Amino acid sequence: MSGTTALPGTPCTAPRAGDPPMHRLQVRLPDQVPFAAGTFDTIGAMSRAAFPHRHTFYEIVHVTAGTGTHVVDLARWALHPPHLGLILPGQLHHWEDAHGLDGSVVLFTEDFLLDHPGDRDLLRRLGEHPWLTLDGPTHARTGRLMAELIEEYGHGADGFATVLRSLLHVLLIRTARLGGPGTHAPPPGRPAAVAEEFAGLLARTGAEGRTVRECAEFIGVTPGYLAEAVRAATGRTPGALLREARAREAQRLLVGTGLSIRQVAARVGFDDPAYFCRFFRRETGRSPGDFRKHHDKHHDRRDESIEGGARSA
Known part of the structure; x- marks a missing residue:
């Protein structure tokens, strides 16, 4: 996935004026694996960032100490460690x-999932329940596995990337077990692969005004086949998921940026702000202005990037 990693010193600025900062995973050399693991301290201050921002990579956090609140999109979770969380x-x-936030952090891009491509869909499903409070035994097992990931990454011995992918796969499978049967990956097959590709397309561009037909053409199937595959995998239609993605992105921009409602409308693919307002009210039950007032909080935004536990060669 091009553009998801950057060499140290490359600024990670907001992609467009008014957008929240977009952080990329930094690596020392272009040919190194897009992965990093460490503690909150070794990953760096940005792992505790107190201002709204986005990532181009996945982040898994194992919180072992601290007070405060973790905020993802519009969901808020008070810290009562131990927790295991996923940010997509x-x-x-x-x-x-x-205050006192501590624990372990794993960062990786989608390109890292070479050995276990099914983990992409599993991550999407885990993202539906991204915050878990762990019991004692599960906390201990998770801590041991996170420590193995950090140790293997730190040593960088021969074959370390393969070992890291295997350990990450185990972590995802074990986490799926905690979330119940709905978080397990679907059985292999062409419809499941089409639904997975649609989900990935939705995550990347679903808020930019694509139609179901355009999505089907991009994937290389008919709109009817796309509808069947997505309904079989999710129980919902592609159109409903597209509308949800656009509404969710609009919510993020209204809460996390100072963009005007007209600008937000344009960012999510609406030429007519009035039509956007009707769409938003239909999807969320509130007008964009009311929604912003309800969630309005001031957060400082900084032009910084995550030093993703990068290592020298």
Whole structure:
């Protein structure tokens, strides 16, 4: 996935004026694996960022200590460790009034999932329940596995990338077990692959005004086949998921930026602000202005990037 990693010193600015900062995973050399693991301290201060921002990569956090609130999009979770959390690429997130925050962090891009491509769909499903409070035994097992990931990444011995992918796969499978049967990956097959590709397309561009037909053409199937595949995998229609993605992105922009309602409408693919307002009210039950007033909070935004546990060669 081009553009998801950057060499140290490359600024990670907001992609367009008024947008929240977009953080990329930094690596020391272009040919190194797009992965990093460490503690909150070794990953760096940006792992505790208190202002809304997005990532181009996945982040898994194992919180072992701290108070405050973790905010992802519009969901808020008070910290009562231990927790295991997942932040998906493109989600707006930050730590609010956090004190004593500690634990382990794993960062990786979608390109890292070479050995286990089914993990992409599993991550999407885990993202539906991204915050878990762990019991004692599960906390201990998770801590051991996170420590293995950090140790393997730090040593960088021969074959370390393969070992990291295997350990990450185990972590995702074990996390899926905690979330119940609905978080398990669907059985292999062409319809499931089409639904997975649609979900990935939705995550990347679903808020930019694509139609169902355009999505089907991009994937290389008919609109009817896309509808069948998506309904079989999710129980919903592609159109409903597209509308949900556009509404969710509009919510993120209204809460996390100072863009005007007209600008937000344009960002999510509406030429007519009045039509956008009707769409938004239909999807959320509130007008964009009311929604922003209800969630309005001031957060400082900084032009910084995550030093993703990068190592020298």
